[in-house]
Amino acid sequence: EAQVTQNPRYLITVTGKKLTVTCSQNMNHEYMSWYRQDPGLGLRQIYYSMNVEVTDKGDVPEGYKVSRKEKRNFPLILESPSPNQTSLYFCASSFGGAGEKLFFGSGTQLSVL
Amino acid sequence: AQSVTQLGSHVSVSEGALVLLRCNYSSSVPPYLFWYVQYPNQGLQLLLKYTSAATLVKGINGFEAEFKKSETSFHLTKPSAHMSDAAEYFCAVSGNTGFQKLVFGTGTRLLVSP
Numbered sequence: 503e504a505q506v507t508q509n510p511r512y513l514i515t516v517t518g519k520k521l522t523v524t525c526s527q528n529m530n531h532e533y534m535s536w537y538r539q540d541p542g543l544g545l546r547q548i549y550y551s552m553n554v555e556v557t558d559k560g561d562v563p564e565g566y567k568v569s570r571k572e573k574r575n576f577p578l579i580l581e582s583p584s585p586n587q588t589s590l591y592f593c594a595s596s597f598g599g600a601g602e603k604l605f606f607g608s609g610t611q612l613s614v615l
Numbered sequence: 616a617q618s619v620t621q622l623g624s625h626v627s628v629s630e631g632a633l634v635l636l637r638c639n640y641s642s643s644v645p646p647y648l649f650w651y652v653q654y655p656n657q658g659l660q661l662l663l664k665y666t667s668a669a670t671l672v673k674g675i676n677g678f679e680a681e682f683k684k685s686e687t688s689f690h691l692t693k694p695s696a697h698m699s700d701a702a703e704y705f706c707a708v709s710g711n712t713g714f715q716k717l718v719f720g721t722g723t724r725l726l727v728s729p
Contacts, residue, residue, distance in 0.1 A: 506658070535717070542624070544705060544721040545659075560716060592658055600709045600717035601647045601666070606658030 504529050508593050508607035515583055516615050523578045523610050525593030531605070533596045534576040535560070536568065538589040539609075545592065551576055552599070583614040617642045617708045621720035629728050634678075634693040636723050638706030641687065648689045649707040649717070650680055659705065665689060676700070701727045 506527045515521055527534065535550035537560075547560030551570040565587055567579040576595075580587060591610045596602040622637040640646055647666050651659040663674025670682045680691045689706060706720040 537719075542721060544621075545719040547716055547718070550716065561718075594659075603661045603664065604651075604659070604717065606660070608656075608658050 504605065506593055506595055506605050506607040508591075508610050510610060511608065512611050514613045514615065517584055518582050520579070520581050521583060521612075522580075523591060523593075523612070525576045525578065525607060526574050527576075527593075527595040527605065528574065529595065529597070529605065530573065531595035531597050532573070533599045533602070534570070535594050535600070535604070536566070536576070536578050537592045537594065538562065538587075539592060540589050548578070548591075550600070580612075583612075585614050588612060588614050617644075617646065617710065617716075617718050619648075619706045619708045619718060619720040621704075621706050621723050623723055624721065625724045625726065627726040627728065628696045630698055631695050634691070634696045634700065634725065636691040636704050636706075636725065638680075638689045638691065638720060639687050640689060640706075640708045642708055642710070644710050647709040648680075648682065649709070650674065650678070650689075650691050651705045651707060651719075653703045653705065653722075655702070662691070662704070696725075696727050698727050698729070701725055 536548040537545040546562045549568040551557045593607040594604040618641045620639045650662040653659045663672045673679045703724045709717045
């Protein structure tokens with residue numbers, strides 16, 4: 503089954519404790535992207551990747567890192583999380599970029615205390 | 616730069632009534648426009664997409680949207696609402712070349728009453 507898998511589904515952590523949210527897709531998609539969803543703000547793009555070893559900043563990249571060492575994986579790294587990063591995070595992928603149909607993961611609800 | 620504005624954070628309709636969700640866009644290049652739907656506790660799913668082939672775009676679950684360049688609008692409609700349509704709907708815009716960013720609106724929650 504074609505899917506985008508994010509883990510974990512829920513995560514509670516404390517300020518400053520490094521964490522990684524994993525994202526994997528099994529559709530051989532070139533394009534992958536991370537979004538955060540906050541009430542009243544919709545989805546905002548954090549980072550995106552056009553292919554292996556090619557990443558670029560979205561609209562809200564501060565405090566986040568990403569890597570794309572393999573085509574299927576696109577982890578989101580918070581090296582020193584802060585409470586303002588409490589949010590619902592989504593990973594998405596597509597075959598041809600942001601202009602094509604995006605396939606979304608089920609989301610990761612992160613709480614930073 | 617591209618942006619979308621969704622008018623109304625909440626829209627309430629009765630089952631069987633017309634659904635109209637409004638979206639206006641701003642883009643310096645010919646845009647690709649999208650409507651995505653998010654059901655509770657799920658990721659987003661594509662409803663429909665406009666890529667300049669036709670101004671009236673039909674999507675899944677009976678939804679359609681019309682691209683109006685003169686009004687810079689891309690409103691989503693469905694003739695008859697069903698209880699299962701209750702969800703949050705997002706309009707989004709992308710440039711039409713290469714690996715552009717996708718910019719989402721703030722979303723409209725559709726409530727359907729019996």
